[in-house]
Amino acid sequence: MSSTSEADAESVLRLVTPSLDLKRHKGQAGKIAVIGGCREYTGAPYFAAISALKIGADLSHVFCTKDAAPVIKSYSPELIVHPVLEESYTISDFSEEERKQVQERVVGEVDKWMERFDCLVIGPGLGRDPFLLECVSEIMLLARKFNVPFLVDGDGLFLVTNSIDLVSSYPLAVLTPNVNEYKRLVQRVLNCEVDEENAEDQLRSLAKQIGGVTILRKGKSDLISNGEIVKSVSIYGSPRRCGGQGDILSGSVAVFLSWSQQLISGHESLSENPAILGCIAASGLLRKAASLAFTKHKRSTLTSDIIGCLGESLEDICPAS
Ligand SMILES: NC(=O)C1=CN([C@@H]2O[C@H](COP(=O)(O)OP(=O)(O)OC[C@H]3O[C@@H](n4cnc5c(N)ncnc54)[C@H](O)[C@@H]3O)[C@@H](O)[C@H]2O)[C@@H](O)CC1
Ligand SMILES: Nc1ncnc2c1ncn2[C@@H]1O[C@H](COP(=O)(O)OP(=O)(O)OP(=O)(O)O)[C@@H](O)[C@H]1O
Numbered sequence: 331m332s333s334t335s336e337a338d339a340e341s342v343l344r345l346v347t348p349s350l351d352l353k354r355h356k357g358q359a360g361k362i363a364v365i366g367g368c369r370e371y372t373g374a375p376y377f378a379a380i381s382a383l384k385i386g387a388d389l390s391h392v393f394c395t396k397d398a399a400p401v402i403k404s405y406s407p408e409l410i411v412h413p414v415l416e417e418s419y420t421i422s423d424f425s426e427e428e429r430k431q432v433q434e435r436v437v438g439e440v441d442k443w444m445e446r447f448d449c450l451v452i453g454p455g456l457g458r459d460p461f462l463l464e465c466v467s468e469i470m471l472l473a474r475k476f477n478v479p480f481l482v483d484g485d486g487l488f489l490v491t492n493s494i495d496l497v498s499s500y501p502l503a504v505l506t507p508n509v510n511e512y513k514r515l516v517q518r519v520l521n522c523e524v525d526e527e528n529a530e531d532q533l534r535s536l537a538k539q540i541g542g543v544t545i546l547r548k549g550k551s552d553l554i555s556n557g558e559i560v561k562s563v564s565i566y567g568s569p570r571r572c573g574g575q576g577d578i579l580s581g582s583v584a585v586f587l588s589w590s591q592q593l594i595s596g597h598e599s600l601s602e603n604p605a606i607l608g609c610i611a612a613s614g615l616l617r618k619a620a621s622l623a624f625t626k627h628k629r630s631t632l633t634s635d636i637i638g639c640l641g642e643s644l645e646d647i648c649p650a651s
């Protein structure tokens with residue numbers, strides 16, 4: 331039986347957004363890392379990482395391939411960019427032993443930083459190179475070892491859909507599939523097709539089947555479930571469907587999830603699930619920013635215009651002072 335309720339996204343945003351306090355030091359408002367960026371895609375990891383900063387995180391890192399790094403750095407001096415990922419073509423002449431060494435080096439480069447991160451965003455613009463995805467599987471296992479929450483999006487979902495054990499039963503994992511990514515997840519995990527008539531129940535079953543991970547199914551309404559409850563966020567956004575809006579969402583979920591975790595760990599009386607709160611807050615803010623950007627730019631609204639409206643939209647709900 332379906333029991334979806336529309337979340338009060340503005341109240342959640344007010345609850346989880348920390349006040350700006352002169353006693354807080356750099357890092358306390360969030361340290362986020364995006365794992366993504368390859369020869370084809372440099373925009374997606376940039377959108378995710380810069381959105382995290384624009385909302386209020388203190389530090390935003392990007393771990394990408396060597397080709398992508400100078401491009402991403404040139405978009406913004408605010409991002410800390412690590413050119414560490416390798417694609418198969420750079421190691422095509424290598425022996426099995428040498429490939430193993432490269433993999434260990436790649437994973438070691440992320441390992442050095444792992445404990446410092448509040449949340450990882452795995453997948454925006456990652457590409458689908460098999461060697462690169464093998465390394466990213468190891469990075470997911472490492473995050474689990476250190477109990478670092480992670481969100482999986484884009485090509486990260488391609489990896490996870492084919493190796494569901496990577497996220498299975500990890501309560502700190504959030505999946506943010508778009509229409510295609512959701513279809514593939516449902517087919518692979520539930521062995522059936524997407525059922526729009528019973529969308530909420532199917533989402534709940536999917537999240538339960540993957541061991542209680544949180545899933546945010548993007549669409550006309552965003553639907554969120556951890557296998558127990560289902561929440562929706564349907565406030566009006568924008569009729570423009572330009573690429574990159576999902577990347578804003580992924581960086582935003584990472585920040586709000588970190589803030590929700592901080593809030594809940596300081597208040598024993600709060601029993602909410604930080605991943606669910608993070609998804610509701612991010613979805614609500616993205617939609618509000620998209621709506622504002624559309625009123626300003628109409629048909630020419632682009633992802634960068636929506637990013638430009640994140641601060642104003644959050645300020646409207648939670649004034650800085
Ligand atoms: N500027 C950039 O660098 C961007 C890179 N991106 C990256 O591109 C890679 C692939 O992601 P995609 O989202 O394109 O992959 P998808 O597997 O979602 O494929 C997109 C395809 O689905 C179709 N489609 C979209 N919405 C649909 C709907 N409602 N019903 C039916 N078909 C629909 C589109 O026409 C397109 O052909 C990822 O790594 C992603 O992160 C995207 O995030 C967009 C921005
Ligand atoms: N049909 C729709 N009507 C209104 N809002 C939508 C619709 N589809 C998506 N959205 C909004 O856009 C956000 C991004 O969803 P989308 O499906 O575009 O992700 P995506 O395909 O992963 O994007 P990206 O291009 O970044 O990869 C969602 O969180 C939702 O708020």
Ligand SMILES: [Mg+2]
Pocket residue numbers: 483484508576577
């Ligand atoms: Mg996407």
